[in-house]
Amino acid sequence: MAEREQKHRTPERSDSQETANDESTQGVGDQGERNDKLKADLDDLLDEIDEVLEENAEEFVRNYVQKGGQ
Amino acid sequence: MAVAKLIGIETEYGIISGGPESDPITTSTLLVNAYASGLAHHIGWDFEDESPGRDARGAPRPGSLAPMVETHLANAVLTNGARFYVDHAHPEYSSPECATPLEAVLYDRAGEEVLRLAMAAAKERYPAAPEIVVYKNNSDTKGNSYGTHENYLLSRDVAFVDVVAGIVPHLVTRQIFCGAGKIGAETPVFDEVPDYQISQRSEFFEEIVGLETTLKRPIVNTRDEPHSDAQRYRRLHLILGDANMADVSTYLKLGTTALLLAMLEDGALPSDDISLRDPVKAVRSISADPTLRCCVETEGGRQLRALDIQLVLCDATAKYVESEGGTALGDTSIAADVVRRWQETLEALEHNPDSLISQVDWIAKKRILDAFQDRHSLDPGDSKLRAMDLQYHDLRPERSLSERVGLERLVSKEAIVEATTKPPRTTRAWFRGSCLARFPQEVVSANWDSLVFDLGSDPLRRVPMMDPLRGTAEHTEQLLREVRSAQELVARLET
Numbered sequence: 001m002a003e004r005e006q007k008h009r010t011p012e013r014s015d016s017q018e019t020a021n022d023e024s025t026q027g028v029g030d031q032g033e034r035n036d037k038l039k040a041d042l043d044d045l046l047d048e049i050d051e052v053l054e055e056n057a058e059e060f061v062r063n064y065v066q067k068g069g070q
Numbered sequence: 071m072a073v074a075k076l077i078g079i080e081t082e083y084g085i086i087s088g089g090p091e092s093d094p095i096t097t098s099t100l101l102v103n104a105y106a107s108g109l110a111h112h113i114g115w116d117f118e119d120e121s122p123g124r125d126a127r128g129a130p131r132p133g134s135l136a137p138m139v140e141t142h143l144a145n146a147v148l149t150n151g152a153r154f155y156v157d158h159a160h161p162e163y164s165s166p167e168c169a170t171p172l173e174a175v176l177y178d179r180a181g182e183e184v185l186r187l188a189m190a191a192a193k194e195r196y197p198a199a200p201e202i203v204v205y206k207n208n209s210d211t212k213g214n215s216y217g218t219h220e221n222y223l224l225s226r227d228v229a230f231v232d233v234v235a236g237i238v239p240h241l242v243t244r245q246i247f248c249g250a251g252k253i254g255a256e257t258p259v260f261d262e263v264p265d266y267q268i269s270q271r272s273e274f275f276e277e278i279v280g281l282e283t284t285l286k287r288p289i290v291n292t293r294d295e296p297h298s299d300a301q302r303y304r305r306l307h308l309i310l311g312d313a314n315m316a317d318v319s320t321y322l323k324l325g326t327t328a329l330l331l332a333m334l335e336d337g338a339l340p341s342d343d344i345s346l347r348d349p350v351k352a353v354r355s356i357s358a359d360p361t362l363r364c365c366v367e368t369e370g371g372r373q374l375r376a377l378d379i380q381l382v383l384c385d386a387t388a389k390y391v392e393s394e395g396g397t398a399l400g401d402t403s404i405a406a407d408v409v410r411r412w413q414e415t416l417e418a419l420e421h422n423p424d425s426l427i428s429q430v431d432w433i434a435k436k437r438i439l440d441a442f443q444d445r446h447s448l449d450p451g452d453s454k455l456r457a458m459d460l461q462y463h464d465l466r467p468e469r470s471l472s473e474r475v476g477l478e479r480l481v482s483k484e485a486i487v488e489a490t491t492k493p494p495r496t497t498r499a500w501f502r503g504s505c506l507a508r509f510p511q512e513v514v515s516a517n518w519d520s521l522v523f524d525l526g527s528d529p530l531r532r533v534p535m536m537d538p539l540r541g542t543a544e545h546t547e548q549l550l551r552e553v554r555s556a557q558e559l560v561a562r563l564e565t
Contacts, residue, residue, distance in 0.1 A: 046442055066159070070284050
């Protein structure tokens with residue numbers, strides 16, 4: 001994980017040296033890291049959903065019937 | 071001057087137990103009774119003043135169906151001031167009256183906790199029966215919908231026709247930040263069936279204004295049952311909203327609507343051309359477009375996105391709160407906070423909707439559905455995705471998907487647990503809940519605007535609470551501390 005973050009950081013740092021507008025480039029770098037973090041979180045989340053999802057999804061959905069609501 | 075925007079939120083929960091052959095009325099009754107029987111003393115609901123058929127527009131409309139009051143089903147009043155009962159074929163929790171949208175979020179979440187405690191109580195009481203499971207959503211994905219109703223205290227001085235004109239543009243467009251999301255469609259109203267909708271409820275609405283709640287559902291409900299002094303107040307009953315799992319969605323839904331109602335009373339609504347030519351069609355087409363690009367036509371012939379209309383409303387509200395303080399929301403810091411979050415949310419919806427995965431239910435749900443579909447290369451109609459759509463709303467922590475997406479929380483777990491038994495201090499719910507806790511033997515029944523005491527030899531004594539702003543902790547805490555009995559309390563109240 002640390003290695004992957006490092007790989008992503010290196011080119012972004014060189015970008016910022018070439019650009020006058022440090023602030024906006026810094027923003028893009030942060031966004032890249034955030035997206036990586038989000039993707040890793042999402043992978044974990046999908047693993048968890050695989051575990052807790054109703055085993056017989058089709059039957060569960062079919063049986064979920066609610067009548068008489070307002 | 072706007073009246074205090076007291077807020078209540080009522081949720082009809084989805085319920086299953088075993089297979090489709092189980093009777094939802096019986097299951098709901100078992101659930102409510104399992105919880106109520108665990109309380110110190112079961113106090114019933116008093117139906118004396120119920121009149122859900124009264125129409126805010128005056129005489130009853132020909133052919134209109136007033137909701138039934140079902141007096142025989144399980145019914146309990148809780149010491150937090152809420153009502154927990156069986157409505158039609160669903161367990162329903164009606165929150166106590168709350169003074170701020172944040173307090174309403176707390177008591178809405180306390181309702182979820184009550185339902186979780188009820189599921190546990192039912193399991194303990196009937197260990198051999200199939201597990202009862204409760205869902206906080208609004209449709210069974212097969213064309214059956216059940217509601218999450220909002221209530222707001224309004225001044226009687228505002229004409230009902232102005233309420234409708236003033237609030238409809240917001241009700242139609244606010245779903246972009248408080249829709250709960252769902253796959254596909256369940257009614258034949260769309261020419262082209264959407265893959266995903268922003269709102270669970272929107273497609274079920276067929277009228278702009280009306281009294282019904284189960285058929286021909288209206289965007290603005292005309293039930294004129296103020297549960298308070300009818301000379302001074304209205305209770306605006308809105309049936310359009312989705313049940314939210316995300317605190318921020320609930321907070322914004324209630325906060326923005328309450329502020330706009332205060333502005334209506336103060337004559338501060340924007341005069342821009344944002345009234346919609348066909349609100350019923352607009353509420354559906356906005357729901358059917360998660361790209362947020364679709365336009366709806368205004369009375370003046372302009373084509374606007376839901377976001378454009380929301381920006382107009384939000385800007386006007388920001389100016390109103392800056393000049394008037396927004397004290398109708400109970401606290402000026404709350405009004406300012408609602409506006410700030412509203413602005414940030416609209417900004418994010420415009421530029422980066424995915425960044426709202428922790429704040430907005432339809433975005434959180436869509437994100438996990440899309441990712442799951444990608445990972446397993448599923449067809450859009452796969453039953454696993456449909457199961458996820460339902461399971462997002464499962465109230466069991468071990469199964470709930472919304473518990474897992476990292477939703478931002480505005481209230482703590484400790485505060486929620488406390489709010490299952492303690493009433494809000496800032497409305498008459500405080501007096502209702504405190505009397506129930508203090509005099510469980512003497513309070514024989516309760517409803518929103520009165521308590522009935524049995525003091526022994528005398529006839530039953532009704533204590534009216536016609537002003538929802540009285541009976542607060544500030545008004546009655548001292549009195550309740552001083553009296554030694556229910557007899558003394560009633561005697562002191564009558565002097």
